[in-house]
Amino acid sequence: MLPEIGQFSLILSLFFALSLALVPLIGYWARNRLLLEMAQPLTLIMSTLVLVSFVILSVAFITDDFSVLYVSQNSNSQLPIWYKFSAVWGGHEGSLLLWVFILSGWCSAVALKVRTLPENVGPVVLAVLGIVSTGFLSFLIFTSSPFVRLLPDIPMDGGDLNPLLQDFGLIVHPPVLYMGYVGFSVAFAFAVTALITGNLNASWARWARPWTACSWAFLTLGITLGSWWAYYELGWGGWWFWDPVENASFMPWLAGTALLHSLAVTEKRGVFKSWTVLLAIFTFSLSLLGAFLVRSGVLTSVHSFAADPTRGIFILVLLIVLVGGSLLLYAIRAAQVKSSVSFGLTGREAWLLLNNILLTVLTLTVLLGTLYPLIFDALDLGKISVGAPYFNSVFTPVALLLIVFMGIGPLSKWHNTPLSVIVGPCLLSMVLSGLLATVLVLWCGFGLLAWVSFTVVFWVVCLSFFDWFSKVSAGSKGIIPRARQLPRNYYGMLLAHLGIVVTLVGIVLVSINSHEAMLRLSPGDSASIAGYEFHFDRLEQIKGPNYVADRAQFTVFKAGDPDPVAVLRPEKRMFTTRQQVMTEAALDAGFTRDLYLSLGEKLDGAAWGVRIYVKSFVRWIWLGGIMMMLGGLLAALDKRYQRRAEE
Amino acid sequence: MHPVRKKRLFVIVAIVIILSAAIGLILYALQQNINLFYSPSQIVMGDAPHDINIRAGGMVVKGSVKRHSETLAVTFDVTDFQHSVTISYRGILPDLFREGQGIVAQGKLDQNGVFQANQVLAKHDEKYMPPEVSEALRNAQKTTDRKINTEQSTH
Numbered sequence: 050m051l052p053e054i055g056q057f058s059l060i061l062s063l064f065f066a067l068s069l070a071l072v073p074l075i076g077y078w079a080r081n082r083l084l085l086e087m088a089q090p091l092t093l094i095m096s097t098l099v100l101v102s103f104v105i106l107s108v109a110f111i112t113d114d115f116s117v118l119y120v121s122q123n124s125n126s127q128l129p130i131w132y133k134f135s136a137v138w139g140g141h142e143g144s145l146l147l148w149v150f151i152l153s154g155w156c157s158a159v160a161l162k163v164r165t166l167p168e169n170v171g172p173v174v175l176a177v178l179g180i181v182s183t184g185f186l187s188f189l190i191f192t193s194s195p196f197v198r199l200l201p202d203i204p205m206d207g208g209d210l211n212p213l214l215q216d217f218g219l220i221v222h223p224p225v226l227y228m229g230y231v232g233f234s235v236a237f238a239f240a241v242t243a244l245i246t247g248n249l250n251a252s253w254a255r256w257a258r259p260w261t262a263c264s265w266a267f268l269t270l271g272i273t274l275g276s277w278w279a280y281y282e283l284g285w286g287g288w289w290f291w292d293p294v295e296n297a298s299f300m301p302w303l304a305g306t307a308l309l310h311s312l313a314v315t316e317k318r319g320v321f322k323s324w325t326v327l328l329a330i331f332t333f334s335l336s337l338l339g340a341f342l343v344r345s346g347v348l349t350s351v352h353s354f355a356a357d358p359t360r361g362i363f364i365l366v367l368l369i370v371l372v373g374g375s376l377l378l379y380a381i382r383a384a385q386v387k388s389s390v391s392f393g394l395t396g397r398e399a400w401l402l403l404n405n406i407l408l409t410v411l412t413l414t415v416l417l418g419t420l421y422p423l424i425f426d427a428l429d430l431g432k433i434s435v436g437a438p439y440f441n442s443v444f445t446p447v448a449l450l451l452i453v454f455m456g457i458g459p460l461s462k463w464h465n466t467p468l469s470v471i472v473g474p475c476l477l478s479m480v481l482s483g484l485l486a487t488v489l490v491l492w493c494g495f496g497l498l499a500w501v502s503f504t505v506v507f508w509v510v511c512l513s514f515f516d517w518f519s520k521v522s523a524g525s526k527g528i529i530p531r532a533r534q535l536p537r538n539y540y541g542m543l544l545a546h547l548g549i550v551v552t553l554v555g556i557v558l559v560s561i562n563s564h565e566a567m568l569r570l571s572p573g574d575s576a577s578i579a580g581y582e583f584h585f586d587r588l589e590q591i592k593g594p595n596y597v598a599d600r601a602q603f604t605v606f607k608a609g610d611p612d613p614v615a616v617l618r619p620e621k622r623m624f625t626t627r628q629q630v631m632t633e634a635a636l637d638a639g640f641t642r643d644l645y646l647s648l649g650e651k652l653d654g655a656a657w658g659v660r661i662y663v664k665s666f667v668r669w670i671w672l673g674g675i676m677m678m679l680g681g682l683l684a685a686l687d688k689r690y691q692r693r694a695e696e
Numbered sequence: 697m698h699p700v701r702k703k704r705l706f707v708i709v710a711i712v713i714i715l716s717a718a719i720g721l722i723l724y725a726l727q728q729n730i731n732l733f734y735s736p737s738q739i740v741m742g743d744a745p746h747d748i749n750i751r752a753g754g755m756v757v758k759g760s761v762k763r764h765s766e767t768l769a770v771t772f773d774v775t776d777f778q779h780s781v782t783i784s785y786r787g788i789l790p791d792l793f794r795e796g797q798g799i800v801a802q803g804k805l806d807q808n809g810v811f812q813a814n815q816v817l818a819k820h821d822e823k824y825m826p827p828e829v830s831e832a833l834r835n836a837q838k839t840t841d842r843k844i845n846t847e848q849s850t851h
Contacts, residue, residue, distance in 0.1 A: 284791075391703070394703065394706075394707075402707070406711060406714055406715070409715075410714070410715065410718040413718065413719065413722065414718075414722050417719075417722050417723075417726065418722075418726065421726055421730070425730070431732050431733065432732065432733035432751075432831070433730040433731060433732050433733065434730070434731050434733070434751060434802075435726065435729060435730055435731075436729055436730075436731055436749075436802075438728075438729045439725050439726055439728070439729035439730075442725055442729070443721060443722055443725045447718070567768055567787045567788050568768075569766070569767060569768050629791075629792075630791045630792070631791060632791055649768075649788030649789070650788065650789060652763060652768075653763065653765065658768055658787075658788040660788055
């Protein structure tokens, strides 16, 4: 009975989403206040209904209701309870329900804040979100309902969750990532509302900013978690593979980063108005494109869901309608927008313009690399894949250039920057960072690439400090009271920029200073890598809740030190339901290095193929991601937005 | 020219130059870094280039996996049920690698017609077949059908 209620509740929520898409818009054009005020209750009812469906599906998983097809495909009575819950988003249908659930969450958040917007703006924003919700709800209901029943032949047990997904990383990664993806639909809704109402002044940028910063923070954390999960779960020790699906999440992040910066210019100075609107539309489109790439199976990827052409076509149509519609609206309206303000070539506007150009180039780089196999195939030129060397060679120089400018940008002033403000700190930082990098590189014996990267790193750190110091030392008050007065927005920016640099340090060191070996080892053997001695103690069979495993024990010594550094127990698991083999790597995580060990295959005799890595500073990659996320949240929580909202 | 217009023109020209340079570089880098996929039949027919990075794939032939007794070197054959190619690899094979499974390998074809792989990919879901492999199998299937048809019609 419950699954039917879940399905019914979804259908009902589609009805409310459709009303939400239409009623406030009719109210807007008919100037009917009553219809406009319907927007908030309609949103809340729609969201509640989606919540009901989501809870019902979760209950079906937790109570092992295998009469539901989706549950029987993705769960098993032996599965630990927390994985039963996370199995809700372990397949296509449920993850789409999660997507819709999070979308409705964002809609209600906007609905609850709707009073802080002018009375004819808020309802239109909700109506645009209603259109987006209608699209995704119909996608869910018509092509991928998670509530389809297997009656009357109810299976005795389920087919189990894919072992790769039976992991803490999968419990948290998809919801956080979707919070980011879907959050950009709010920025999109504000942009489209600005186009509909013709109010393309600075105010829409001010309303959209905290929402954009918040979803950007979630997307950052989601990507970081995904990278961390891939690192320890896939057993290859890589943290980024330029896989199409990773790219699908990275493109909205790049575009979203550009959007954050151009929203700042539009709000503060009223320039780049039409560009910012366009960027909001593009960011959202890239989120949709990501959904299309993952769910249609057009690209080969480790993440692909089983391919179903009708789903691909549905989401492509959705993409074309939403993006095409908003671009059409843009084409009609953008001509009316005129920027009356001009700016100098040294002003902060120009620096942020440069930021936007470079981020756009980076997005294009990833976009072309990701779609190139599709284009190639469509032109019948053959099946190709674009490898990591392409992305590394094109992406890296542009990204480094962007980070160089990231150091200078914050120092600049709106409109025009007096040269004296920039030149002094830049010269000083250049000398200082060059010196520090030279010392470091000579001391560690690194090459040219490391020197360039570390110069950039020190450059940003120095300039950020100069900027902060010049802000707190101005005026007659003491440094600490001044430091407290600086807005959260500013500290958010500082934290996010330093996060980029921390990630860069991690990336550089992990790629130039790591050691790896693939060896054939039997119990009793030892191997020596990068000053560490790995001793293969023994191998044993163990039994988990839904798997059996071979577990090896390695003791690691530092050369010349009798006390062990770590004991590592990598496993090779055989999941009994699916008869699927999984590698469970063993890690000894550290601030400056990770020891990473995973079992390959069992070879003849007692020998095993063993992968051993010593990864330098790999944690810094994710530490930087967390700093960026906190920076984004800090910016979203700036007091300014709350104050303006109350006025 | 009016100074504001001049400045605007300057900005637009700068943007156009940067973007076209970027797109040019991107396309150039793409040309250098694409890996074409070849089926075992294409490789045996001599359609695939030697000593260039390409991808090859098919079903792993049952009983063809041979491991070296001292090192991690391994050879196996992949087939599209028309022809098969020997792949040589040194390292650890992925968890889902097994006989009868569809795989894709990346590497170079040497002068003896052996594919020297530097990477072997098997997918993370046992139901999943790499699209290149399934298409190669379909194509091979078609030629077989055609052959059977022509043989039947000649008889």
